[in-house]
Amino acid sequence: MADAANPDPPQSHPQNLPKVLILKPPPIFPHFESELSLHFHLLKAYESPLPTPEFLAAANASGVSAMLASGGYPITAADPLDHLPSLRCIVTTSAGLDHIDMQECRRRGIAVAFAGDVYSDDCADAAVGLLIDVLHRVSAGDRFVRNGAWSSQRKFPLANRLGGKRIGIVGLGSIGCRIAKRLEAFGCSILYDSRQKKPSVPYTYYSDVCELAASSDVLVICCALTDQTRHMINKEVLSALGKEGVVINIGRGPIINERELVRSLQEGEIAGAGLDVFENEPWVPEELFALDNVVLSPHIAFATREGFHDMFELVKGNLQAFFSNKPLLTPVVD
Amino acid sequence: MADAANPDPPQSHPQNLPKVLILKPPPIFPHFESELSLHFHLLKAYESPLPTPEFLAAANASGVSAMLASGGYPITAADPLDHLPSLRCIVTTSAGLDHIDMQECRRRGIAVAFAGDVYSDDCADAAVGLLIDVLHRVSAGDRFVRNGAWSSQRKFPLANRLGGKRIGIVGLGSIGCRIAKRLEAFGCSILYDSRQKKPSVPYTYYSDVCELAASSDVLVICCALTDQTRHMINKEVLSALGKEGVVINIGRGPIINERELVRSLQEGEIAGAGLDVFENEPWVPEELFALDNVVLSPHIAFATREGFHDMFELVKGNLQAFFSNKPLLTPVVD
Numbered sequence: 001m002a003d004a005a006n007p008d009p010p011q012s013h014p015q016n017l018p019k020v021l022i023l024k025p026p027p028i029f030p031h032f033e034s035e036l037s038l039h040f041h042l043l044k045a046y047e048s049p050l051p052t053p054e055f056l057a058a059a060n061a062s063g064v065s066a067m068l069a070s071g072g073y074p075i076t077a078a079d080p081l082d083h084l085p086s087l088r089c090i091v092t093t094s095a096g097l098d099h100i101d102m103q104e105c106r107r108r109g110i111a112v113a114f115a116g117d118v119y120s121d122d123c124a125d126a127a128v129g130l131l132i133d134v135l136h137r138v139s140a141g142d143r144f145v146r147n148g149a150w151s152s153q154r155k156f157p158l159a160n161r162l163g164g165k166r167i168g169i170v171g172l173g174s175i176g177c178r179i180a181k182r183l184e185a186f187g188c189s190i191l192y193d194s195r196q197k198k199p200s201v202p203y204t205y206y207s208d209v210c211e212l213a214a215s216s217d218v219l220v221i222c223c224a225l226t227d228q229t230r231h232m233i234n235k236e237v238l239s240a241l242g243k244e245g246v247v248i249n250i251g252r253g254p255i256i257n258e259r260e261l262v263r264s265l266q267e268g269e270i271a272g273a274g275l276d277v278f279e280n281e282p283w284v285p286e287e288l289f290a291l292d293n294v295v296l297s298p299h300i301a302f303a304t305r306e307g308f309h310d311m312f313e314l315v316k317g318n319l320q321a322f323f324s325n326k327p328l329l330t331p332v333v334d
Numbered sequence: 335m336a337d338a339a340n341p342d343p344p345q346s347h348p349q350n351l352p353k354v355l356i357l358k359p360p361p362i363f364p365h366f367e368s369e370l371s372l373h374f375h376l377l378k379a380y381e382s383p384l385p386t387p388e389f390l391a392a393a394n395a396s397g398v399s400a401m402l403a404s405g406g407y408p409i410t411a412a413d414p415l416d417h418l419p420s421l422r423c424i425v426t427t428s429a430g431l432d433h434i435d436m437q438e439c440r441r442r443g444i445a446v447a448f449a450g451d452v453y454s455d456d457c458a459d460a461a462v463g464l465l466i467d468v469l470h471r472v473s474a475g476d477r478f479v480r481n482g483a484w485s486s487q488r489k490f491p492l493a494n495r496l497g498g499k500r501i502g503i504v505g506l507g508s509i510g511c512r513i514a515k516r517l518e519a520f521g522c523s524i525l526y527d528s529r530q531k532k533p534s535v536p537y538t539y540y541s542d543v544c545e546l547a548a549s550s551d552v553l554v555i556c557c558a559l560t561d562q563t564r565h566m567i568n569k570e571v572l573s574a575l576g577k578e579g580v581v582i583n584i585g586r587g588p589i590i591n592e593r594e595l596v597r598s599l600q601e602g603e604i605a606g607a608g609l610d611v612f613e614n615e616p617w618v619p620e621e622l623f624a625l626d627n628v629v630l631s632p633h634i635a636f637a638t639r640e641g642f643h644d645m646f647e648l649v650k651g652n653l654q655a656f657f658s659n660k661p662l663l664t665p666v667v668d
Contacts, residue, residue, distance in 0.1 A: 031492075122470075125496045125520060129466030136456075136463050136638075138631065139476040145630035146623050150616040156632050158365075161640035162459045185519035186459060282484040289480050296479035297472060298490050304470075306495040 017041040018323045019064050023052060023080060026070030026093040027303060032312040039316060042068075056083045065089060066322055068315065075100045081108060089322040093311055095119050095175075095302070096252060097332060098225040113318040116330035117174040118310045119302035124178035126301035127220055127250045130274030131183075133295045134246050135160040140292045160271075163187035168216030170209060170233070171223025171251065172198055179220055191216055194223075209233070213240040218248065225252035233257065238264045245270045250301040253279040262287050265294060276301045351375040352657045353398050357386060357414060360404030360427040361637060366646040373650060376402075390417045399423060400656055402649065409434040415442060423656040427645055429453050429509075429636070430586060431666060432559040447652040450664035451508040452644045453636035458512035460635035461554055461584045464608030465517075467629045468580050469494045474626045494605075497521035502550030504543060504567070505557025505585065506532055513554055525550055528557075543567070547574040552582065559586035567591065572598045579604045584635040587612040596621050599628060610635045 020040040022029070029036075036042060043064065048055045056062070062085055069075060069092040081087065081101075087110055092100065095115040105112055133139050136159040144156055165188050169176045172192040180190045180203060190203040193212045197205040206212035209232055213219055219241055223229050233247070233256040241247070247270060249256055258279040264270045265288070272293035278284050281299055288294050317329045354374040356363070363370075370376060377398065382389040390396070396419055403409060403426040415421065415435075421444055426434065429449040439446055467473055470493040478490055499522045503510045506526040514524045514537060524537040527546045531539040540546035543566055547553055553575055557563050567581070567590040575581070581604060583590055592613040598604045599622070606627035612618050615633055622628050651663045 121497045121521065122493070122495055125466055126470050126472075126493075128520075129463065129470050129472050132459055132463030133467060133472050136460050136634070138460075138463050138467050138629065139473040141631045141634055142473040142629050143477075145618055145632050150618070150632040153616065156634060156637075158642060159456070159460075159634060159638045161456055161638040163455045164640075182516075182519045185516045186462075187455065282487065284479055284484070295472065295476050297475045298479050298484040300471070300475055300490060300493060303490075304493045304495040306498075308492060 014041045018066065018319070019043055019061075020319060021045065021056075021061060021064045021067040021080075021084070021087075023067070024070065024073040026068065026072070028093055028308045028311050028315070029068075031308050032315075035312065036316065040319060052080055053083050056080065062086060066091070066319060068093070068319075069100070070094050071096065071099045073099070075105070077101060077104045081105075081110075089113070089319075089328070091315055091318045091322075093315060095123075096224055098252060102332065111322070111328060112332040113322075113328040113330050114332050115302075115311060116314065118314055118330075119307050120174040120178050122304045122307045123175045123222070123250050123301045124182055126276060126297070127175070127179050127222065127248055127274075128182050130248050130250070130276065130295055130297065130301075131218060131220070131246065132162060134248070134272040134274045134293065135162050135165075137292070139295050143292075164189075165217040166191060166215060168192065168206075168212040168219045169203075170212070170219060170221045170255075171229075172201065172203070173222070173224075175222045175250070176220070177201070179222060210237050210240045213237045213245070214242075216241065217244060218246045221247070221249040221251040221255050223251055223255065225255055229255050231255070231257045233261070235260045235264075238270055241270055243269060243271060247273045248275075249273070250276045253277040253281060258285060265291055348375045352400065352653070353377055353395075354653060355379065355390075355395060355398045355401040355414075355418070355421075357401070358404065358407040360402065360406070362427055362642045362645050362649070363402075365642050366649075369646065370650065374653060386414055387417050390414065396420060400425065400653055402427070402653070403434070404428050405430065405433045407433070409439070411435060411438045415439075415444075423447070423653075423662070425649055425652045425656075427649060429457075430558055432586060436666065445656070445662060446666040447656075447662040447664050448666050449636075449645060450648065452648055452664075453641050454508040454512050456638045456641045457509045457556070457584050457635045458516055460610060460631070461509070461513050461556065461582055461608075462516050462520075464582050464584070464610065464629055464631065464635075465552060465554070465580070466496060468582070468606040468608045468627065469496050469499075471626070473629050477626075498523075499551040500525060500549060502526065502540070502546040502553045503537075504546070504553060504555045504589075505563075506535065506537070507556070507558075509556045509584070510554070511535070513556060544571050544574045547571045547579070548576075550575065551578060552580045555581070555583040555585040555589050557585050557589065559589055563589050565589070565591045567595070569594045569598075572604055575604055577603060577605060581607045582609075583607070584610045587615060592619060599625055 021043045023045045045055045065086050066089045071094045089111050091113045167188045169192040172194045192203050193206045193209045262285050274295040276297040355377045357379045379389045399420050400423045405428045423445050425447045501522045503526040506528045526537050527540045527543045596619050608629040610631040
């Protein structure tokens, strides 16, 4: 029975709550499913053995107006949009939008809300952590101690100083700006490449990523994955970065030509890499496992307890705003 | 033959260069031995099978006035000071002085030069790296990817946000101040314990380390090892830090009661630790190898290529100053 006197959390029967479709559970979902289900009637397509179109037909989902999405399920015209004629809102838990055909959403009048900068601080922290880890060989040192090599008196190679390094940030958005602010406190100088020069920042702008690489000791990739940025970090860019150069990627795997990156690392054409993302996750090129100058991370830069809680609140807020005909909290705007 | 027209580097026969005794080679020594030997006649006791007193007698070292030292060989009255009546200067490559009986040096009129703040930036970077590593599980994530667990779809636990954490710095000296400056850029608040309150810093002072721990989410140990600080981080302090607390130690191992630390970690009484130093290096308690919330580092926080080069220049400068009757560059002053 609905209890109109106690709207938050609503005590409605699930069938009376606003319907939200989920094709694949976002990473935050297992942590907040029970709270979300107090507010929304969750249609969990992934629990059904049926293919998505059949599930949608069986669940009578043609009337569904809202969907919760994430990077794990691409949103295209053929699947699922053609099967959801009433869809008007997609709330994605991702900061990147490469999994959503935005042009198709615009054409159909579907509003999209995204993670905004909920993850930006955590991603910036993770990027700095990966960079210190590569330069100071933290993970390699941990392996060295745990496998008993320290006690047996083997020598551990010297680290490289972070201070004074020229950091080339590829994509000076919400995350990139936070990385810059942090690394300034370590005595680094900041350069950047971005779609356009940002008049408000004091850092040196490069319109060409190859020139940025040639002027940098470290490239930190934190731009969006688009047709323009796919494989933007290629052989030529890595070669311009050079033998002492380090690559950090917390953006998306396909921004780097991974085969060229692996080859460059194996042949010593660059000095090291810290990678949170890969071209074909969760698959990681095995050649990297043999390298001590590489830090491998399972796409977790954004994944903190606090960030997930903030994201849950944002998802709830965006969906509630949509169902109340209020402006979305973090709409994607062109 | 000496070439007076070309004093730097001097082309003297080694026997004509000023004598510098080395009982155990400092970590920087293998990297800069050849350069140092251009300037000084190095008496390398560790290359001799003789015990130190016999070596000193055989090498006619009673006239030696300068010694290069490091943390690896304690300098006490009985060994080697009683065998070096002419010693007037010890240059140590260490920032800590716990290996030198300073009272005995003062009594004998032996000046001591130390690392000063040559290592401070690198140590501060390493401390922040260890902290991000523990909170964001960087090394654990690297293990997770390398052992294939990510591909087999096992879940990786959520990280903990650095921003907003209350960082209790134990020892707000040259390194501690640099750690504070860096962590402020991550949105952390800074508290500290030190021998005395520092009027020039804006951070909250605690005269009692237990009260500091109770008010902190993270304790970063970067004080000197003295009789007062030995085992200062004990069961009571760890208990005050609490279940969500993290300990970072880049100071000296014996500042922490290691047995209590291991027990606290095993029993979940604190949340994690990043340790660059240990009570009986290079031995590390094996119980720590089983823990995923601990990052182990083989006493390398200070050990960068750039720092070693700076240290070599400082060692050379201090020894040249001593032999020229000029003031030491980085004298230990009380």
